[in-house]
Every structure is written in C-alpha cells, then in structure tokens.
Amino acid sequence: xxxxxxxxxxxxxxxxxxxxxxxxxxxxxxxxxxxxxxxxxxxxxxxxxxxxxxxxxxxxxxxxxxxxxxxxxxxxxxxxxxxxxxxxxxxxxxxxxxxxxxxxxxxxxxxxxxxxxx
Numbered sequence: 652x653x654x655x656x657x658x659x660x661x662x663x664x665x666x667x668x669x670x671x672x673x674x675x676x677x678x679x680x681x682x683x684x685x686x687x688x689x690x691x692x693x694x695x696x697x698x699x700x701x702x703x704x705x706x707x708x709x710x711x712x713x714x715x716x717x718x719x720x721x722x723x724x725x726x727x728x729x730x731x732x733x734x735x736x737x738x739x740x741x742x743x744x745x746x747x748x749x750x751x752x753x754x755x756x757x758x759x760x761x762x763x764x765x766x767x768x769x
Contacts, residue, residue, distance in 0.1 A: 676684075730736070737750045 739747050739749050
C-alpha cells in the first residue's frame with residue numbers, strides 16, 4: 652500500500668518529475684528555470700495579443716515612416732538638445748508646435764555679471 656501511494660505521489664507531483672529531469676543542475680538553476688517557465692506561461696497570452704496588434708498596425712506604421720521619415724530626419728538634425736524643449740502640443744486648428752523652454756532663473760546685466768532677484 653505504501654508503494655502504491657508513493658508511486659502515485661511521484662507521478663502526480665510535477666516538481667518531482669522536473670527535478671528528475673534536472674539532476675545535474677544546482678537548486679538555483681532549477682529554481683530559475685521553474686521561475687522563467689512560469690513567467691513565460693503567464694506572459695504568453697499578452698505576447699500573442701501584442702503580435703496581433705503588430706500585425707494589424709505594421710502596414711500603417713510603415714506607410715507613416717516612409718512618408719514622414721525624411722522630414723523627421725531633417726528635424727532631428729536641426730535640434731541639438733531635445734531637453735531644451737517642451738513636449739509637442741496640438742493646437743485646435745491642427746498645428747503642432749514645440750515650444751522652447753525658457754530659463755528665467757538668472758538675470759544677467761549688460762556687463763555679464765549674474766544677479767539674483769530677492
């Protein structure tokens with residue numbers, strides 16, 4: 652009876668089966684593999700949805716890049732420091748503007764000396 656229960660436990664326990672397959676690996680390696688397998692199983696539906704979205708939007712993005720690519724390349728070449736600009740804004744008429752950030756922290760006199768407002 653004990654042998655029958657032990658056999659049933661071994662056959663129904665997936666951790667024991669995996670441990671038997673991974674005899675030459677350390678416990679850390681086995682744990683990492685189990686963790687990654689579980690993560691992969693949980694992420695699989697989301698990755699399939701992402702693949703569907705990429706298949707759906709791929710042609711549209713390709714067309715956008717083919718049409719706007721040269722203009723964007725020219726814009727990137729003209730702007731030296733993107734941190735000096737605010738994020739783009741879309742105006743009600745459809746225009747897109749990118750405002751330069753102002754630096755009102757320091758006021759300089761005509762001689763070039765820095766002054767601080769109190």
